Structures are given as structure tokens and as C-alpha cells.
Amino acid sequence: MSETEPANSGLQKAIENASEWDFTPAMEAVRYLASTGQEFEAFDVTEQCGVELDHPSRWGALFAEAKRRGVIEHCGYGRARRPGRSGGLTRFWRGCARS
Secondary structure, eight states: OOTTHHHHHHHHHHHHTOOHHHHHHHHHHHHHHHHTTSOBOHHHHHHHHOOOOSSTTHHHHHHHHHHHTTSEEEEEEEEOOSTTSTTOEEEEEEEOTTO
């Protein structure tokens, strides 16, 4: 077992256990933000599209799946704007040319 397996198996479980009720509109919001050509972070999905997930851990599953589907690619890091994150580090994303 590699060092990344536990994280990947947990991430895969989060993807598999995602509620379609939450996951489908969240993925559509990510697709929309990807189509703008602008860089974005998870809080933009909430702030600009009104989507909130039932648990903070679901954001990682959402973005990992969007990346796997070729919708987005990682483009950097920055300070999180989401209230409660206290300016912690977050990933920034942009749409892939093929999305």
C-alpha cells in the first residue's frame, strides 16, 4: 500500500457516497465557472452559484471528480475567502480547453 492509497480510497468513497441531489447541481456550477475562463475556488461555487454541500469534505470529492472528468485543472494556490476558513490555503482551478 502506498502513502497515497489511504487518501485516495477515502476520496473515492466520498465521490461514491455523494448525494446526486447535491452533487449534480454542484458539478453543473463547476462546469459553469470553468466555462468563464476565470480562475476560481470552491467558495465561488457557493458565492456565485448558490451551491452549498452538506459537509466540508465533499468539496474535495467534487473538485477531484471534475478534474478526473477533464472539466477543470489545478492552476495555483491562494488564501481561502470562505468564512470559517480563516484565510487558510485553498486550490484555484480553471476550465480545461477540452471541457
